[in-house]
Amino acid sequence: MSPTDTPPPRPATGEGVALPSATTTRGDEEPGVDPTGSVHRRERGFATLLIVVYGILALAATGRAAFELATKFTEAPLPYTLSVLSAATYLLVTILLVRRGGRSRAALWVCAIELAGILVVGTLSALVPGIFPVTTVWSHFGSGYGFVPLVLPIVAIVYLLVHRRAEVREASAAGTTVAP
Amino acid sequence: MAVLAVLVYVASGITAALALLYVAKQLAADLLLLAGPALIMLLWLLEGLVIAWSDLSAGPAPDRITLYGYLATGFVMPLGAAWLGATERSRWGSAGIAIAALTQFVLQMRLPQIWPGGPL
Numbered sequence: 448m449s450p451t452d453t454p455p456p457r458p459a460t461g462e463g464v465a466l467p468s469a470t471t472t473r474g475d476e477e478p479g480v481d482p483t484g485s486v487h488r489r490e491r492g493f494a495t496l497l498i499v500v501y502g503i504l505a506l507a508a509t510g511r512a513a514f515e516l517a518t519k520f521t522e523a524p525l526p527y528t529l530s531v532l533s534a535a536t537y538l539l540v541t542i543l544l545v546r547r548g549g550r551s552r553a554a555l556w557v558c559a560i561e562l563a564g565i566l567v568v569g570t571l572s573a574l575v576p577g578i579f580p581v582t583t584v585w586s587h588f589g590s591g592y593g594f595v596p597l598v599l600p601i602v603a604i605v606y607l608l609v610h611r612r613a614e615v616r617e618a619s620a621a622g623t624t625v626a627p
Numbered sequence: 628m629a630v631l632a633v634l635v636y637v638a639s640g641i642t643a644a645l646a647l648l649y650v651a652k653q654l655a656a657d658l659l660l661l662a663g664p665a666l667i668m669l670l671w672l673l674e675g676l677v678i679a680w681s682d683l684s685a686g687p688a689p690d691r692i693t694l695y696g697y698l699a700t701g702f703v704m705p706l707g708a709a710w711l712g713a714t715e716r717s718r719w720g721s722a723g724i725a726i727a728a729l730t731q732f733v734l735q736m737r738l739p740q741i742w743p744g745g746p747l
Contacts, residue, residue, distance in 0.1 A: 490717045506703060507700060510693075510696035517692065
């Protein structure tokens, strides 16, 4: 209960955007939690990689979907609708991860929907080829994109679950609860 | 021109290698590493201008929407990676730059396939 029991607050890392020299960090350690329960702004850590890859997929899928919507939608409405859906999920996850980080429950849900989507579309495209006259991002489990669309939501879900569990444990140790 | 393509390959290759070095040494991205995506953006922009010039003056490109969407993607990606590298003060920011640089390499490889027989 005394202040000396809790770890000291983590010093602010860097000011604004100015970064004159390389900063050596000790990996991605968690910042301290002070007795009032507020958590200091923590670095994103591994979530940075998720943001980068989701961002790249969001760029690629949105460009592709916009192109298909603008020109060829009536030719194959189902696959192009899927393109819009996949682009929307990638955009949404990217934004959620940037804004809320690894503790975002919404990101967990969207990643789960995305994983279900690619598994369903991948299976259908393999078993019922005629159902999608043109390929989409999720066709054949994302083989057109190096299977990254398949592996990525799995990695993201694992990370989000582990991170959330760690944060719940940390918050209960500090006597607070985790905001959704 | 092919020169620009080679320069993009070199810039993205060196940036990726440097970024991976930073990741291994647990260094956050500093101005030296951030110069990588900045250089890639500049070279890609020049490439885009050359392609647009060739598109407007010589024969029309076969797939304009895909082409310009691609060029826009290749421009925004290093920008986003640089922003992440600047705000994420850990080796993960450098890792993001590494991934973006490697992807840029692949994008450059794909560019001649989008416009075969084009200026590149």
